[in-house]
Amino acid sequence: MKRSQVCRDPGQSSYFKGPSNLLLPVNMPTLDAPEERRRKFKYRGKDVSLRRQQRMAVSLELRKAKKDEQTLKRRNITSFCPDTPSEKTAKGVAVSLTLGEIIKGVNSSDPVLCFQATQTARKMLSQEKNPPLKLVIEAGLIPRMVEFLKSSLYPCLQFEAAWALTNIASGTSEQTRAVVEGGAIQPLIELLSSSNVAVCEQAVWALGDGPEFRDNVITSNAIPHLLALISPTLPITFLRNITWTLSNLCRNKNPYPCDTAVKQILPALLHLLQHQDSEVLSDACWALSYLTDGSNKRIGQVVNTGVLPRLVVLMTSSELNVLTPSLRTVGNIVTGTDEQTQMAIDAGMLNVLPQLLQHNKPSIQKEAAWALSNVAAGPCHHIQQLLAYDVLPPLVALLKNGEFKVQKEAVWMVANFATGATMDQLIQLVHSGVLEPLVNLLTAPDVKIVLIILDVISCILQAAEKRSEKENLCLLIEELGGIDRIEALQLHENRQIGQSALNIIEKHFGEVSDLGAWRSIQGSWWGSSAEGHPAGAWAVACGR
């Protein structure tokens, strides 16, 4: 029924807070440049602000658009109210006009002919397959239909015209433009005040179909009119249409909808969020997800309305169309400041997320892991919260058996965790059994993930070194088959991976450690290995 045209995939757009210290190039697409890495290296562990940066959108997609996103445009192909006045009038009249006849009819001065022609056009545009959008536009029908919108004496005609225009606008961007440039917006907004419910509802729908021309709609002052329609007695389908249209007015960044619009819409969204209907909830959540998909200031606008507890409740919904956008919104919020993240934690998000990691839909597991990865990118008391809510066991399970796209998010989560963790937290991470799946993923066909895992392993080894537990950790990694894999990666065609693997092998698994504790002998007395070796010590204890 619906045509889905979706613009973004959650895995790619504006996501991670930069897990800065691990040198994970996450902030901008150019991060792989050597200068950038060096800069990050220099600030390793020092520059707190880097940890909080958001990953800029790689707006490019190779993938097919996602199916579980919200509908961007909808064409009205159902006769949703069979007893509309127009249908009655048309009853018994066999409408089968050619395009030529339609053109003629539309351009006639007889309202009846106009109606018949418009209705026929509308029916053509509503057929399920290959509606002749292009033909109708090229026939120059739009300007006349826009005029019909204004013929308040004939609500049936207004209705048919609005419907036809809705379906044209649901086409390509160019087709939508034709409707906008035909001057449809203003008369449609006026129809929002029509006393005829069907006409009014169709106008709402039509206005929602032009997300590319969102700002034209907003500056034409549509929002107050839309909000005025919301009332407890409104039929549910109508309320759904309004919510959907409002969500489209919140949609898209570059640029974002203006501040005034956001301020106008937010209270209405909060109100709608209390509704019981899942479609209304879904679109209201989608609207919030668009509004939170941006700077900390925008996130702040939403968070400060106190919406978080309700969102967390909605995250427990059994309806996928509610769960997905509410989870997305909370996920967006935790890309914000530490304080904003803290508010999400206080609202109870961590009660819900571990369950969502075990959801049967991989797309939900993925979003949940993503949200957690951004909590892990915060200060260590946030990491402590993750441990308190026992996030690690389901996460490790996903690392082991999740779909690859889920595993990827989980790896990011571990990377962020490892970067910001205290020594004790790091130890808990290792004890959670995270190394086994990480080592297995070293052969994954994804260079970035491989590099991140190498960085995590290196980070953990360094920590172990400080606590003189390196030997045990090295043995564990060897048992897991890690040495073989890291050794093989030394020959990887990606230079960074090769170098990173080489560094780990040299520093932690090199034969040097095999053959006695070689240490820097700068200026030491005998310059020999004398010190530190109890007589008869087994320097050659673990030779290969």
Add this chain to the structure above:
Amino acid sequence: MELSDANLQTLTEYLKKTLDPDPAIRRPAEKFLESVEGNQNYPLLLLTLLEKSQDNVIKVCASVTFKNYIKRNWRIVEDEPNKICEADRVAIKANIVHLMLSSPEQIQKQLSDAISIIGREDFPQKWPDLLTEMVNRFQSGDFHVINGVLRTAHSLFKRYRHEFKSNELWTEIKLVLDAFALPLTNLFKATIELCSTHANDASALRILFSSLILISKLFYSLNFQDLPEFFEDNMETWMNNFHTLLTLDNKLLQTDDEEEAGLLELLKSQICDNAALYAQKYDEEFQRYLPRFVTAIWNLLVTTGQEVKYDLLVSNAIQFLASVCERPHYKNLFEDQNTLTSICEKVIVPNMEFRAADEEAFEDNSEEYIRRDLEGSDIDTRRRAACDLVRGLCKFFEGPVTGIFSGYVNSMLQEYAKNPSVNWKHKDAAIYLVTSLASKAQTQKHGITQANELVNLTEFFVNHILPDLKSANVNEFPVLKADGIKYIMIFRNQVPKEHLLVSIPLLINHLQAESIVVHTYAAHALERLFTMRGPNNATLFTAAEIAPFVEILLTNLFKALTLPGSSENEYIMKAIMRSFSLLQEAIIPYIPTLITQLTQKLLAVSKNPSKPHFNHYMFEAICLSIRITCKANPAAVVNFEEALFLVFTEILQNDVQEFIPYVFQVMSLLLETHKNDIPSSYMALFPHLLQPVLWERTGNIPALPGLLGVFQKLIASKANDHQGFYLLNSIIEHMPPESVDQYRKQIFILLFQRLQNSKTTKFIKSFLVFINLYCIKYGALALQEIFDGIQPKMFGMVLEKIIIPEIQKVSGNVEKKICAVGITKLLTECPPMMDTEYTKLWTPLLQSLIGLFELPEDDTIPDEEHFIDIEDTPGYQTAFSQLAFAGKKEHDPVGQMVNNPKIHLAQSLHKLSTACPGRVPSMVSTSLNAEALQYLQGYLQAASVTLL
């Protein structure tokens, strides 16, 4: 340079000369070409020649020269001039694709390489029509041309497999997908159709299959970063065809070659990779195709032979199954008992068989065999893949799989028992199967650390491993012997100690086996067993338990070194070292023989040291014998010196660089053992190190053949200077002063030269320790005299420029103590400090000494040295040459002489002040800073003395 016939002619002449075997002709021609390559039209002349020359050799030569020219010059480096003029660039890009495609294969390859080099720089922005030009050629129907395009595309796109995601990269991929994906898909379909219409034409098929391989590779590259929309929409087409190709066979494509993979194998292998990529990354979309691929790949495995040419295909195919079977939602594809049995029977067992190629390696290339089998460099082998599949299946089906394999193991062992000499390979497979089934995790240090509890390892050991090792003939069934020994080695932590103890004499016996693998494994197993730890962290086996076998163990170990192929076998030498260490005093009776054998070995390998590990263990063994023997009988040190110094002299004389650090350490160990007088043998060595005649040739260090050169080299090297100081310090501490007298001055000159040429923090630290030790041993006056003897007022300069400002950098307790005592001597026992121009340095020196006591160590390193450090990081040889057994507890040459350096300072100052009353308090009170003064007063109080 014009595009003229004359120039073409000249270029032809020079190209011809570059092929001349005589360097006198070749080199100038190469130089000439390099000198003219900056001229406009040069590359175009080359392109003209490779297209139009009458001489085929010149064509090829021109194409190679052209490719190298592009490689060197095409990239535009920032801040460097553009090396190819714009007009030439445009002309090259306009012509090269056409030229490549119309050239014979030899030239096509060169031009294809050149295109990818250019493409790496210019594609897509600066070469927008490249793709269209390539795609248009798909229409040509000429597969020679099409393969040229595909090859070029592959070299342009393969980087998508290993580069990080970025906007730039994805923009390029998107562009490529838009232009290339559909034509590639059409070409794929058309090629497959042609394969069936030409099913009986071998030469056509070969070309078509080369295309299919390239197309499959391109598929992999284009799908690597993410699943492109186009390929998702066309998955049906691609996967159905891939599936068909996997199951396809055509006699005409089968090759006779046993080693080299044929086109069919290469194609199927790539398809396995493609399927594995989708299965792992795009599981959701690929799910509905996966079961079919599992079946196809499994059938493929069942029908593929044992020849080496199938290895890559088989290991890729098995790895595919291994990665799928451990995913929970595909569990159901495998869980049927019949399926499991069939996988075990038809896929795993056959691929664990010991093949002719393995047998060959076992006998003729044992080093490689050992590395693969013991050290795990077997990643791409069939056996490894089969093991991985066993491990993968055990994730969900450990019980059933163990059950199935137990049956197999038993039947294979029965086969073996029927006729061992014919069926020994069955037993090999049985042992391998048990090993792979039982081992869940493994490390070099401990062997297997987690075992499958369903396998009774001890029972198998007793019933099937021990009997083989007990057989009288150590040379019978060498592969089985090696298997048995390896079993002991890796399951050493699972098999109870009493069984291990039983196997020790058997292992010792197998040191005599002729097979390199067998005696190497025996040595390695003994070494591993001897390192095992029991309760209380003591060795699991005590010297007493091994005592009954000492003689035979040592004899066999050294005999094994004389077996063909094992003269520098590091496993054996390591076992020798380990045995010494475990047995301790028990080896003393055999020392005379042992040390003779070790010195002979040392002499032999010093001619051409090639096995660093072997050498290291050998020196460790030497150190151990010295330590063990001299601990019981210090006088025995003389015997070692007698035995070793001849070889050492030779090593020093021949400047065997790899060994010199070892020699110094052994000498130090020996010197340390001497309590009193130094034997004449050192005197004999010493002049070698300090021959005066060599001092004069300081400028020519690397060519200096003598011993001093070595010492000089050490001092001159930023990485190795500590070795030089180490030698000097030994000499100063242990030699009677008279013996060193005549060389002293030269030593200091050498040190100053280094100080002048390259002063590093590390050198300064060592230098400070050295001169203070010198001061302690020979007196403060002697130090002042030697400096001033080199050059007047030198002593003052050293004080002012080095000691006072740098002393803070000295690190290490012993080092600091030496410096403290030395400086105290300078302050209180050196008359020129009191009444010459040096007097003005007295207080600053005292102040810096108090600083050494009280201030934190100065560990700053000048900026420029950070990178010097990296440059001069000790290389392999030095890094490995630290002998653990030469080591000793912290050695303090000042020792009991001074207990507390602060008190010692106070007492010495007091003594000085009694000698010249009034001087000391006035020097102290006038220019020492307040804080230092306070500390000093503290020392005086603690020592209960006052300054007069």
